[in-house]
Amino acid sequence: MGDALRVALAGLGTVGGGVIRLLDANRDLITRRAGRPIEIVAVSARDRTKDRGVDLSRFEWVDDTAALASHPDADVVVELIGGSDGPALTLARTALGARRGFVTANKAMLAHHGLELAQKAEESNAALKFEAAVAGGIPVIKGLREGAAANAIARVYGILNGTCNFILSKMEAEGRDFAEVLAEAQALGYAEADPSFDIDGVDAAHKLSILAAIAFGTQPAFADVAIGGVRHVLAADIAQAASLGYRVRLVGVAEEGANGLFQRVHPHLVPLDHPLAHVTGSTNAVVAEGNFVGRLLFQGAGAGDGPTASAVVADLIDIARGEYGASFAMPAHELTAAAKADSGERRGRAYLRFTVQDKVGVLAEIAAAMRDAGVSIESLIQRGEAADGGVMIAIVTHEGPERAVAQALERLRGSQSLVGQPLLMHILG
Ligand code: NAP
Ligand code: HSE
DSSP: OOOOEEEEEEOOSHHHHHHHHHHHHTHHHHHHHHTSOEEEEEEEOSOTTOOOSSOOTTSEEOSSGGGGGGOTTOSEEEEOSOOSSHHHHHHHHHHHHTTOEEEEOOHHHHHHHHHHHHHHHHHHTOOEEOGGGTTTTOOHHHIIIIITTTSOEEEEEEEOOHHHHHHHHHHHHHOOOHHHHHHHHHHTTOSOSSTHHHHTSHHHHHHHHHHHHHHHTBOOOGGGOEEOOSTTOOHHHHHHHHHTTEEEEEEEEEEEETTEEEEEEEEEEEETTSGGGGOOTTEEEEEEEETTTEEEEEEEEOSSHHHHHHHHHHHHHHHHHTOOOOTTSSOGGGOBOOOBOOGGGOEEEEEEEEEEOSSTTHHHHHHHHHHHHTOOEEEEEEEEEEETTEEEEEEEEOSEEHHHHHHHHHHHTTOTTBOSOOEEEEEOO
């Protein structure tokens, strides 16, 4: 049995508390698997007096979180604070600079600074591991980095935000309001400190940019992700989608093609015969299409203390075993800066929902905008019920260029017939 891997733990909230509980519960098994014990030696958070439901008296408490980076007894720093910059980034830079291993669940920081941190880790010959940053407990980073490493990946896509999936599936099952269900997701510990990151698609975009970098060997390019969230999806949209044979899911898609790297997070209509349509609650699922392995589907708990701690501790076990390589599956200098693909060139079908005034000529105005932009309508449904003081019109388009749909919406911008903004959802092909 080797010497213990000594851990300094920053952040004792949902995930940090989960890590302590998991190491306590599975100590013997983990020691046998890692070939050595994994021991927390020091911890830090903001409030020393807070009751966290775990015994912290056995660990050294460090008031200055940044000091964990150079703690004399620590081999590895685990960062579970969050935030793209601030104390998390300071800790990452200083820990890696001090040649300490670094484990994090912080997708925001990796999306913004992943390349710099990977370079720093390589310069220091230190481990940088972040399995928990994408899709919670699902070993999708390991799956792509290691299991699928021999493949060229054509496309990676999936449900990457547990909070949104929880909200959409609750809205669907119970016909409840968005705000009420969000409060429930927050109470369960799924939501980010700023829940707008979840519901506006930013958190899923952080994760997508990390997955894309690993899948395609490109530098993380969060700024190139087109982002839309679920805030404006109505229960009526979900019901309409169901009547057409679809479920509404927030899906992140990354694809590499001749025009560059395409990355988008947006609510989609997912056909009922697609596995993503059956992913409910805070579950996440990622599909990767490899040129030799074919379609891989990774599915499991995407958020919460237990699943996320499971991924954090798996990284620690890898480090304890001495099994870690390049953070993004290849050395940082090999990652290319991909051009951003033009979404207008993409072809697909779309769902468009308008809330309109119930008056003569409105339908003709919308149909004319579609015709003038070259959008072919597959079906159009007008519902008599009032929504936002208007009438709901739902359109499903035939397959065509996305540019045409954008042009049709542009033609309708500012129309006096519309009540509120139209909603566009792509149909997962
Ligand atoms: P959390 O419950 O809000 O916990 C954050 C912890 O960080 C708290 O212990 C807090 O201290 C501490 N903290 C905050 N600001 C600090 C500062 N300036 N200096 C020192 N400590 C500070 O967050 P969480 O849900 O555990 O998430 C942690 C990380 O895991 C985030 O990057 C998140 O995106 C990621 N993640 C979370 C989940 C999930 O399901 N929750 C899943 C995957 C990834 P106090 O407790 O004293 O206030
Ligand atoms: N807020 C995130 C989610 C936590 O809801 O998926 C997991 O990354």
